[in-house]
Amino acid sequence: MADLLALSTRVIDSGVADEPVNRITNELSELDDGLAIVESFSHSILVDAGEGLVAFDASHARTGADVVAAIGGWTSTPVTHLVYTHGHADHVGGSPDFAAAYDRMEVVGHRNVDERFDRYAYTNDWNVRINARQFGGVRGDFGMGETPEFIPSTTLRPSHVVDDHDTVTVGDHTIELHHARGETDDHLWGWIPERKWLFTGDFVIWNFPNAGNPQKVQRYPIEWAAALRAMAARGPELLLPAHGLPIEGRERISRVLVEIASALEYLVEEVVDMMNAGEVLDTIVHSVHVPDDVLAKPYLRPLYDEPEFVVRNIWRQFGGWWDGAPSRLKPAPDRALAAELAELAGGANVLVDRAMQLSELGDFRLACHLADLAGWAVPTDAGVHASRAVIYRARRAAETSLMAKGIFAGAARESEAIAAPQP
Numbered sequence: 293m294a295d296l297l298a299l300s301t302r303v304i305d306s307g308v309a310d311e312p313v314n315r316i317t318n319e320l321s322e323l324d325d326g327l328a329i330v331e332s333f334s335h336s337i338l339v340d341a342g343e344g345l346v347a348f349d350a351s352h353a354r355t356g357a358d359v360v361a362a363i364g365g366w367t368s369t370p371v372t373h374l375v376y377t378h379g380h381a382d383h384v385g386g387s388p389d390f391a392a393a394y395d396r397m398e399v400v401g402h403r404n405v406d407e408r409f410d411r412y413a414y415t416n417d418w419n420v421r422i423n424a425r426q427f428g429g430v431r432g433d434f435g436m437g438e439t440p441e442f443i444p445s446t447t448l449r450p451s452h453v454v455d456d457h458d459t460v461t462v463g464d465h466t467i468e469l470h471h472a473r474g475e476t477d478d479h480l481w482g483w484i485p486e487r488k489w490l491f492t493g494d495f496v497i498w499n500f501p502n503a504g505n506p507q508k509v510q511r512y513p514i515e516w517a518a519a520l521r522a523m524a525a526r527g528p529e530l531l532l533p534a535h536g537l538p539i540e541g542r543e544r545i546s547r548v549l550v551e552i553a554s555a556l557e558y559l560v561e562e563v564v565d566m567m568n569a570g571e572v573l574d575t576i577v578h579s580v581h582v583p584d585d586v587l588a589k590p591y592l593r594p595l596y597d598e599p600e601f602v603v604r605n606i607w608r609q610f611g612g613w614w615d616g617a618p619s620r621l622k623p624a625p626d627r628a629l630a631a632e633l634a635e636l637a638g639g640a641n642v643l644v645d646r647a648m649q650l651s652e653l654g655d656f657r658l659a660c661h662l663a664d665l666a667g668w669a670v671p672t673d674a675g676v677h678a679s680r681a682v683i684y685r686a687r688r689a690a691e692t693s694l695m696a697k698g699i700f701a702g703a704a705r706e707s708e709a710i711a712a713p714q715p
């Protein structure tokens with residue numbers, strides 16, 4: 293049993309994450325009397341109320357069975373309430389494994405979870421595809437081939453639907469559930485006032501908040517920050533996140549919650565001020581930055597999502613899809629523009645050679661524009677695509693966030709398939 297609280301205290305107080313904080317061991321650790329965590333993707337947090345267990349989150353379809361086994365190794369008390377902090381695949385996909393082990397289980401979730409599952413069914417292949425790309429830069433073709441269903445069709449739907457707030461009573465425990473939009477529009481966070489235990493779901497993930505995902509639907513940074521402040525105002529003594537380490541100590545928890553909230557509030561304020569001043573997206577994206585010392589904090593590192601993507605998400609929340617450049621309102625096809633520029637430059641090779649130079653100088657932003665133009669100008673040219681692949685591999689290596697790494701690795705794979713087609 294890992295001493296997760298000692299680890300998180302050391303990491304937060306030193307400000308240095310010198311060992312992994314997002315661990316997927318599928319092992320259970322007891323944190324307090326009647327409270328345990330199974331570290332997984334996502335975690336499952338268990339509250340033993342004597343008459344039954346309350347489980348926050350079911351983990352992913354691939355990890356659900358291991359999580360259920362870990363719970364069974366801790367106690368024979370059955371799970372009577374499975375609470376979804378939200379309907380993402382890594383929080384609900386393991387629910388069929390819970391159902392197989394526990395037959396009298398209430399599933400508690402926000403009203404919008406049902407709608408989310410309908411959307412996943414409607415756009416299943418799209419979701420499998422984008423998740424394969426998002427995680428593919430790090431873990432290979434995650435989700436492709438093996439899992440044709442984005443979430444299992446047997447995923448349990450909520451039987452107890454929560455709107456703004458509600459309580460669940462099991463034995464002598466009353467658990468408050470509160471809805472707020474943040475990473476999703478169906479998020480709940482939990483609070484047990486008698487114990488001062490806080491269940492944050494993905495409002496706290498030990499990474500920069502996932503409020504900007506480039507391939508997914510709208511996120512809500514303003515409401516996210518407000519929810520974090522509402523949590524801090526209750527004075528929690530123990531914080532149980534759905535990813536990353538649990539945190540103990542009232543002052544420490546408050547500091548973490550407020551710092552995450554402040555980072556989001558800063559981004560929103562900067563972007564909205566510039567929008568009100570009439571700036572275009574290009575100016576905003578290249579002007580608004582979160583200070584490095586903030587991004588260095590162990591629970592704000594841009595290893596999953598990153599601030600630049602959050603800036604775009606804020607633009608999308610308050611603006612339209614148009615970025616403010618008139619030529620991009622009704623643009624020429626990428627291929628037509630690329631062919632024209634390649635012709636002017638003296639060939640696609642000239643573009644890709646310059647792209648390679650820029651990449652070697654570390655200017656990956658500019659290098660990738662030229663590499664894309666070259667690739668679009670000659671879509672089947674093995675030499676050009678071999679260079680484009682090298683440039684995107686180099687860029688992937690230079691990025692910190694999983695989301696950027698995944699998309700750039702996807703671009704490299706696309707060109708590698710053209711440069712050296714498999715028989």
Ligand SMILES: [Zn+2]
Pocket residue numbers: 334380382383494534535
């Ligand atoms: Zn999650």
